[in-house]
Amino acid sequence: MGYHDCPLNRESLGFCTWSLLHTMAAYYPDEPTLDQQNDINQFFKLLGRVYPCEMCARDFAQLITFRPPVTSSQEALSDWLCGIHNQVNKKIGKTIFDCTECNERWRDGWKDGSCD
Template identity: 40%
Template sequence: MTTTNEKENCPADSVALGRAAWTLLHTTAAYYPDRPAPSQMDSMRLFMSTFADNYPCFKDFKQYMAEEPVRVGSRKKLSEWLCKQHNKVNEKLGKPSFDCKLVLDRWLQGSLKECNQ
């Protein structure tokens, strides 16, 4: 099924790219270990950094990472940090913020009302 902004076999526009990027990042954070090994923490730092370096439209995200480095100490810390960064982008775009207390409900457990319909 395609929307007016997403036509099959066409390049994604900035809205589709942004949605896909945030879905990937939030899902990755939601499945990150509660107690990551040092190598997992290093890998996540590198992933976030290289993702921001190489993904279109993430210039602001890279700046936010420089101001507040990624928090990789646990799933909760990473998910909440990412939610906070996403909200900074949303604010700049005039979009509503997400309640970061619900981030794992949204991206891991799927217990939000709209997920159960």
């Protein structure tokens, strides 16, 4: 991608950010405490305020206002985030991701062993 020794452009920043967010969701507890639920909600809210791409931050903040994070379990959070990501992908003309593959993609590795 060419971002290892240069400032990130919007595309590289977005790729890295979505990777972080999906990985966080993949490792979120199956039965989160109320504190964990509050923390992840606050994280997403703050991301919409401090993200270095102003337009992206504004769009993300609006998305989570209309589709608040679902933080009741790891599966629920991953599904919610995948839906939000797909909404953004649709808007910018990118491929829609199969949300049933979130844990395989960001936590467990592909079943074909290609990540081993």
